[in-house]
Amino acid sequence: MKNFPLPRIEIDEACRERLLPYCRLQSGQIWEDDKKGHRVGCLDTASEQDITKLMARNKATLAIHDPPYNVAAFAIRDIQAFMLWSKQWIHHTAQHLMPDSSLYVWLGADQNDGFQPLADFMVMMRSEPFKSRSFITMRNQRGYGTPKNWMSVRQELLYYTLGNPVFNVNAEYTDIPKILRGYYKDVAGKRTENIERSGSENIRAGNVWVDIQQVFYRMEENVNGCYAQKPLKAIERIIQASSSVGDNVIDWFAHSGTTLLACELLGRRCFTCDTDPIFCEITIRRLERYRNCAEKGWQNSNPFEKELGIQTVVTNNSEPEQNMQGDLWD
């Protein structure tokens, strides 16, 4: 099997040194897509100046943010510092959203440390202009867990709104079959249960998503080197539910560029950024790759395959290391 894995880009200094010369953006720069108007910035979401530059007076109807969780991957900070930082990018988000819009935030809870930062974030959001709407859990299984605790198989997703935004979730049926009966109701004098009443064999999306496969190295959408990649299907579900064709969508933690690609696939315009020039480059290359050969990632390859060649790629990557952010506790 052809395989050119990359190590965790954000921590492998040797790999970073090799990749940086191939990155077209440096800190403060923006790539503008001449086909669909997407924008990718090498910018800091906590900087008002950076975000104002990225948005270029545009406003969005949907924000999908996936910050580092302050748990396993990326730098871990003191919870007070993490919350101050979160307040900054939440404040910028509110400034760049339309009056009727939606905000989704992926966040983890460290069960060995008082469930920070998720618990703190939820409390902090009570003093922000957003209204809480749903608390979604996506099933995310990696590895075999631990015999000392319940296996961690969850990713948390918070859903907030401003004003009265679109919500199209009723149109979408999941791949989850109706396996449980119940919810009886009388229809035309006959007692029916929920399986009989609906036209579909499957259930509609609720706030527990068990039908989405966590990205791993055998999937076409896998981006080698990006250990916190979210599944395209999850991002597409959010975009379809909470925006309309032609809308602007923001994601200020780009990483592997999942939101940018989902916007391209669904006819939305994406404004995205990352502080790391390597993740910015990967984000742009992922879009270009899709446009050139309809591939959604680099299964069996990596975004820098052409430049690095087979023999020069660091190859100590192992299967269980993939997508560290999914494996928060074990």
Ligand SMILES: C[S@@+](CC[C@H](N)C(=O)[O-])C[C@H]1O[C@@H](n2cnc3c(N)ncnc32)[C@H](O)[C@@H]1O
């Ligand atoms: C959890 S990953 C996002 C994963 C993404 N949803 C995906 O599917 O690939 C978080 C990303 O945020 C970036 N990041 C961290 N701090 C940032 C900041 N202040 N501004 C912009 N990006 C930041 C990191 O470099 C990392 O790539």
